[in-house]
Amino acid sequence: MTSKQNILSEIRKHGRQPIEMPSFETLSPVRYEDCLEQFVVTARQVGGRVALLEEGTDINALIRSFYPEASVIASSLPFVEAALDPDTVADARELNGTDVGVVKGEVAVAENGCVWVPQTMKERAVLFISECLVIIVDRKDIVNNMHEAYSRIDNPGYGCFISGPSKTADIAQALVMGAQAARDVLYVIV
Amino acid sequence: MKVGLFVPCYVDALYPEVGVASYKLLTALGVDVDYPLEQTCCGQPESNGGFEDMAVSQAEHFEDVFKGFDYVVGPSASCAAFVKLNYPRLLHGKHECETAGKVMDMVEFLHDVLKVESLPGRFPHVVSVHNSCHGVRELGLSSPSERNIPVYSKIKNLLNLVEGITVREPERPDECCGFGGLFSVDEKEVSVKMGEDKLRRHMETGAEYITGPDSSCLMHMQGIAKNGKHPVKFKHVVEILAAGL
Amino acid sequence: MATRHSKAARLFQKNREKAEWQDNTLWGVRVKRDRMAKSLDEWETLRDMASAIKKHTVTNLDVYLEQFAENAEKNGIIVHWAKDAEEFNETVLDILRSHDVRKLVKSKSMLTEECEMNPYLEKNGIKVVETDLGERIIQLLDQKPSHIVMPAIHLTQEEVGALFEKELGSEKGNSDPAYLTYCARKSLRDEFLTADAGLTGANFGVAQTGEIVICTNEGNADMSTSVPKLHIAAMGIEKVIPDYRSLAVFHRLLARSATGQPSTTFTSHFRGPRPGGEMHIILVDNGRSRMLGDDLHWETLKCIRCGACMNTCPVYRRSGGYSYTYFIPGPVGVNLGMLRDGKKYHDNVSACSLCCSCDNVCPAKVNLSEQIYAWRQQLRDFGKEPMSKKVMSGGMKFIFDRPGLYNAAIGCSPLINAAASAAGYAGLGLWGKGRDLPEFAKESFHTMWKKGKVKNDK
Numbered sequence: 001m002t003s004k005q006n007i008l009s010e011i012r013k014h015g016r017q018p019i020e021m022p023s024f025e026t027l028s029p030v031r032y033e034d035c036l037e038q039f040v041v042t043a044r045q046v047g048g049r050v051a052l053l054e055e056g057t058d059i060n061a062l063i064r065s066f067y068p069e070a071s072v073i074a075s076s077l078p079f080v081e082a083a084l085d086p087d088t089v090a091d092a093r094e095l096n097g098t099d100v101g102v103v104k105g106e107v108a109v110a111e112n113g114c115v116w117v118p119q120t121m122k123e124r125a126v127l128f129i130s131e132c133l134v135i136i137v138d139r140k141d142i143v144n145n146m147h148e149a150y151s152r153i154d155n156p157g158y159g160c161f162i163s164g165p166s167k168t169a170d171i172a173q174a175l176v177m178g179a180q181a182a183r184d185v186l187y188v189i190v
Numbered sequence: 191m192k193v194g195l196f197v198p199c200y201v202d203a204l205y206p207e208v209g210v211a212s213y214k215l216l217t218a219l220g221v222d223v224d225y226p227l228e229q230t231c232c233g234q235p236e237s238n239g240g241f242e243d244m245a246v247s248q249a250e251h252f253e254d255v256f257k258g259f260d261y262v263v264g265p266s267a268s269c270a271a272f273v274k275l276n277y278p279r280l281l282h283g284k285h286e287c288e289t290a291g292k293v294m295d296m297v298e299f300l301h302d303v304l305k306v307e308s309l310p311g312r313f314p315h316v317v318s319v320h321n322s323c324h325g326v327r328e329l330g331l332s333s334p335s336e337r338n339i340p341v342y343s344k345i346k347n348l349l350n351l352v353e354g355i356t357v358r359e360p361e362r363p364d365e366c367c368g369f370g371g372l373f374s375v376d377e378k379e380v381s382v383k384m385g386e387d388k389l390r391r392h393m394e395t396g397a398e399y400i401t402g403p404d405s406s407c408l409m410h411m412q413g414i415a416k417n418g419k420h421p422v423k424f425k426h427v428v429e430i431l432a433a434g435l
Numbered sequence: 436m437a438t439r440h441s442k443a444a445r446l447f448q449k450n451r452e453k454a455e456w457q458d459n460t461l462w463g464v465r466v467k468r469d470r471m472a473k474s475l476d477e478w479e480t481l482r483d484m485a486s487a488i489k490k491h492t493v494t495n496l497d498v499y500l501e502q503f504a505e506n507a508e509k510n511g512i513i514v515h516w517a518k519d520a521e522e523f524n525e526t527v528l529d530i531l532r533s534h535d536v537r538k539l540v541k542s543k544s545m546l547t548e549e550c551e552m553n554p555y556l557e558k559n560g561i562k563v564v565e566t567d568l569g570e571r572i573i574q575l576l577d578q579k580p581s582h583i584v585m586p587a588i589h590l591t592q593e594e595v596g597a598l599f600e601k602e603l604g605s606e607k608g609n610s611d612p613a614y615l616t617y618c619a620r621k622s623l624r625d626e627f628l629t630a631d632a633g634l635t636g637a638n639f640g641v642a643q644t645g646e647i648v649i650c651t652n653e654g655n656a657d658m659s660t661s662v663p664k665l666h667i668a669a670m671g672i673e674k675v676i677p678d679y680r681s682l683a684v685f686h687r688l689l690a691r692s693a694t695g696q697p698s699t700t701f702t703s704h705f706r707g708p709r710p711g712g713e714m715h716i717i718l719v720d721n722g723r724s725r726m727l728g729d730d731l732h733w734e735t736l737k738c739i740r741c742g743a744c745m746n747t748c749p750v751y752r753r754s755g756g757y758s759y760t761y762f763i764p765g766p767v768g769v770n771l772g773m774l775r776d777g778k779k780y781h782d783n784v785s786a787c788s789l790c791c792s793c794d795n796v797c798p799a800k801v802n803l804s805e806q807i808y809a810w811r812q813q814l815r816d817f818g819k820e821p822m823s824k825k826v827m828s829g830g831m832k833f834i835f836d837r838p839g840l841y842n843a844a845i846g847c848s849p850l851i852n853a854a855a856s857a858a859g860y861a862g863l864g865l866w867g868k869g870r871d872l873p874e875f876a877k878e879s880f881h882t883m884w885k886k887g888k889v890k891n892d893k
Contacts, residue, residue, distance in 0.1 A: 004504075004516040007672065007720045008497050014728025016494045022487035024680060027480050042697060092662045093628050111687075112697035122710055125661040128654045146686050146698075150679040155646060157510070158709070161686075161702040166654040169694075170569035170585065172592040173460050174612035179568055180623060181654025181701070199835070202880045204873050209880035210889055217891040225884050227842075231835040236828035238789055240811030240820065244832040251836070323790035335469065336747065336795035338478040362462065366749045370788030372824060376438065377785055379445040380753050382869035384788070387458070413870035435891065 027147075030111055035142040036189070038110035046113040046164035047177055048185045059188065063134055066186055067100050074130060075102035076121040092125035101130030101182070108142040108187070109149045109161070115187065116149060118159035127160065133182035135162065139189050193223050194256045196264030196293070198405075199231035205405045211432040212265045212296055218435050219304055226255045233280075234272040239372035242280065249273075249280040249287075257288040263299045265428045267325030267403040270295040275328060296428050297331050297403045301344040306351065311433030314354030317425075318392040319345055320402030320411070321364040331403060335364050345403060348431055355430070360391035369410035385414040392422070399423045401430055439782040444754035457588065458752040464585075465746045467695020468796065475687075485688055486800035488681045489737035493727060499642040499675045500718065506645025507716055510707040515717040520550035523719045527552060527634070527667060528559055530715055534665050536561065536631040542649070542656035543567040544636025545583055545740060546669045546719060548762050564626045566655040568619050575602045581756025583763055584693050584742035589755055623655075633659030637670035637716070638739070639685060643678040646706035647716060650689060650699040657703050664712040668705065672723050673736045685739060688798035693741040726774045731809050735770045737799040744793035744803055750786045759783050766793040766803040773810045777817040784810045842881055 001009070032038040040050045053062060060081045063073070074084035074095055080102045089095060103126065105115035115135050117127060127133065143149050153159065166181035177183050193216060197209040209225075216223045232252060233245025252273065256262045264270055273293040281287040300306045321343075325331040332343035349357045368374065368384025375381075389411045392400045400422060402408055408424045415422055448454050472478045492499055504514045517523035523546075531539065539561055547553065553563045553574075565574040569586040572595055573579065580586030587595070596610030605618045635656045637647040647668050649656045660666040676682060690696045708714035727733050745751045745765030756764040761772030761780045769787065772780030784807055793803040814820045834841050883889050 002516070003518045003522060006518050007516050007718070007724060008500065010518075010720065010724035011497045011500070011672075011727065014724050015497065016727065016733065019487070019490045019494045021491045021677065022484055024484070027477055027484060027684075029477055030475055046697065046700070096624070096628060109698075114698050114702065123661070124657075124709070128657045128661055146683040147680070150683040150686075153679075155644065155704050155706045157707040159704045159706075160657065161698065163696075163698040163700050163702075165700070166652070167700055168568045168616060168653050170567070170572065170587055171595050171612040171615050172590075173463070173585070173588070174592070176613045176616040178620065179616060179653035179655070180566065180620060180627075180658045197880045199841070203875060206876045206878065206880035206883055210883065213889050214891045225880075225889070227881070227885070228838045230838055230841040231831070233835070236831050238808065238811070239824050239828050240784075240814050241825065241828040241832075242812045244828055248832070248835050251838075323788070323792070327791040327795060334792075334795050336472070336792060338472045338475070364792075366788050366790035366792070368749065368788060370790070372827075373785070373788045376824075377441045377444060377750065377754075377788075379441070379448045380750055380786075381788070383448055383454070383753050384749050385870065409873045410870070413873060416871040417869055 029145045029147050031144045032110050035110040035144055036139055039108055039113065039142050042110060042113040043164065043187050047167060048113060048164040048187055050187045050189065053188055053190045059136070062188065063100065063102065067132060070099035070132070072098050073100045073102060074098040074126050077102060077104060086121040086123040086126040089123055092123045095123060095125050095129045098126065098130040100132045100134060101126040102134040102136070103127060105135045105137045106141060107149050107152050108137045109146060110142055111145045112163055114149070114161035114163045116153050116159060116161055118156050120156070124158055127162070128181040130182055132184040132186065134186045134188055136188045136190060191222060191260045193221050194259035194262045195223050195225045196229065196256065196262050196269070197225065198264055198266045198269040200409070201266060201405050204409065205426065208265045208405055208426040208428060211426070211429045214435040215428060215432040216263070218310070219306065221304070228255050232269045232272050234269060235371050237272070237276065238370070246280050249277050250284065253277070253281065253287065253289050256292070259292065261299060261303065262289055262293040263296055264293070265296045265403070265426060266405060267295040267297070267322055267329050267331060268406060271324040271328035295325065295329055295331065295403055297325070297344050297348060298329060300348055300431070306348065309351045309431055311431070311435065312353040313430050313433045315398045316356040316358060316396055317349065317399045317401045317430065318358045318360055318395040318397035319343070319349070320367065320392065320400055320407055321345070321359070322402050322404040322407045323364070323366050325403045326364045332364070345427055349427065352430060352433060358395040358397055360388070360395055362391060367407045367410055369407050374410060382414065385410050389414050389420065393420065397422065399425050401425050401427045403427050438785040439760055440754065440758050440786045443758035447755040447758055448753065453591070454753060457755060460588070461746045461752045464695060465796070468692055468743055468746065471691035471695050471697065481684055481688055482798055482800050484684050485798055486737060488676065488684060489799050492676055493673060493733070493736045496672065496675070496727065499677060500672055503640050503642040503645060503675050504718065506642065508645070510645045511714070512645065512707060513713070513715045515715060517717050517719045517721070519721050523550045523669065523717055523721065524552050524555040526717050528556060528561070530667055531556070531561055531632060534632060536665065538562045538564065538630045539632050539634055540564050540566050540626055540630040540659040540663070541634040542636065542651060542659050543570050543586070544634070544669050545763065546636055546671050547634070548580065550719070550721065564630065566623055566626065566659055567651070567653060568616065571619060571623065572598065579762060581764065582742060582745055583740055589757065627658045627662050630659070630663050632665035632667065633663045634667045634669065635659060637668050637674055638689065639682060640670050640675040641678060641682055642675055644706060646704050648682065649703045649705070650701065652700045654701050657701055660705070661709070664709065666705070666708065666712065666714045668714070668716045670716055670718055672718050672720055689739060689741055692743040692796065692798040722775060729774065732770065732774055732806055734801055735767070735774060735806065737801050738767050739799055741798055743796040743798065747792045747796045749790060749792070750788060754786065759786065766807065767801065770803060770806050770810070777810070777813070778819065781814055781817055781819040784814065
């Protein structure tokens, strides 16, 4: 007997009377009057920064204004001026040393500051290896809560909800930004 | 309505005045009360220690003694909760358990059945309410701090009917005092530390009295207060509600 | 009567300052959790749903596991099944060897702790680097986690500073958490870039989509799997959930319960290997199917490992993770240890005052304290019933069963303390230092009643 068969037969042997899946009808999840406003508040609470891109402003100028010192920008977005392209690097390691990674998010969640970033680039390391991460979000894509978010997303193979910069409190419960991944996250809302 | 007064074993031996206050308060409120002399202990002490089977005969005895009453009321949330939640299981297969549905803590009975709206007494003191674990989380005498439900306290509602009283609550309002029956013996150091912490938080409210629906918790904290020579006093909530009787 | 837990707790309490710090710090996490719970009107409904979904899933576990595996395979993931820890460890080693892996970076996984994977791999010549900061710290100290979410909560920043000075060459005497975190970041960055494979746990496995979901704050699971080409995920079979609808419920509860955040920073969904990479999932039973058959305790399988029961437990906060003999401490650890091996881990059932706070914070509504109570009743099944307590309880029973004797004992109590020892509250010298004995009344209520002294004059 394979281990798979063994485990499944053990489960059936010890199995319990099946219990029904609950109805989701009793659940009325939180909704906000203004999702954008709430997203901005929550995104800041989780340590992120937020910029609203005004009509007619150049996104590259905006990124520069937030990161004037940045020398290496990595992005596979065609409209972003970048030195490195996660689509064309031969190996993820080449992205090490990136000051600012720029990516596009598909769904933003007002209740928790999460933004869904699917892997649309060849090397997703750009999401984590960059010192700072810029996530561009369309204001039309902000939803109230995770239930709405999960009903909208599709995962091409990998995708991540990112809620602010990498953080840890593992040393004496003191909150520190920038544990292993980006130390700073800027949400640009267009 | 006939009420059987249930005076738990340790209240009987250590705090008879709490039993007396219960009797006086109930009769003052016009309740027909009897105290069946054959009662002993509900069986919680052994059960919490892991010897629930030893409590089966006590459950049967309790059932015999009290099943004829409309309500079984006692000044101890923990004991009432034990009967209510465990007796149906202990008596399972023997006979139907009647007392589990009739047993009530005094606070519960006064608040929910008698719906007391005024009390004659005066107690011009600052008291800190001890929300005992089983009172909060098994009987629902107040809303557990962990839950997102409307905040309420049957204990505070009743205490506030007493003239002159100032009612407070400690920080961490329903953290355990560390008694826990045999836990206090098994895990002595942790139990004492829990008690010390709880006592300190009660005293920090500026209270002259610590009060609650369980004499066992009060006894534990009183032991610690005496050991540390702290002047704070202890009174069961029923004694305060019966003030002046 | 002292259990190994109580003895270890006594030692923990000897360092008063550290003990106080731990209590206050973890209570602080509980307060943050409360704030989150109270910010959502639907909080209690979410808990009810999480409990119901887990019950549904584990009572249909074979169906969901097969669905999960089938869909994961369709996504190009290689799925393995391991019936126990030994098979799990061997499977990991086989995969690593067939890829010539010498260095493995890994994110936190309680399952790999359970299977003692790290020592097994090290013994077989694989270098294992923990990448969660807390896990890395205790790995460098050769210690075990003292909390499942905050593994290094037992250490002060000075202790971490001294460790990093020795191991990572940080500045002498600098114990600033931000500085130390930066030092670890630099050192771990090198490890990520030079590792041959990444290993992660799994918070959830979604049957409908055949993907796993991992929640971290540091991004270390993602760093571990976005640089090396080989990803191995270890997943306990009870981690499977039906679909995205269910996932939304658990996602909303997990971080709020664990740390009081509205979400972990990263919620990573792995539905297949990276371009040019390889992904393996190992489904591990290791006793879980047997636990499912335990009528009293199967609901422990609903646990989503948030650690909230530890933070709220007044005993855990005052005794520390190392006072428990099972590798998972706190209320859920007491239960999981007993499910694992009651003979070996029975010492932990004393670590509970039955305050029931854990039951009320648990996002999956596991009836933790009820189960600890039940385990106490079952100790004799493992030949572990405490004799002195049995004698004491037997004494209580003897007296309580005999109303006449009970009343005689109560009547004499000022002299002999019989009722008190009978009630287990005193006697045998066990009440200990720090507490005075209660004083007995001159007359019991019972005696007063018999003498007609109980009356209402008004």
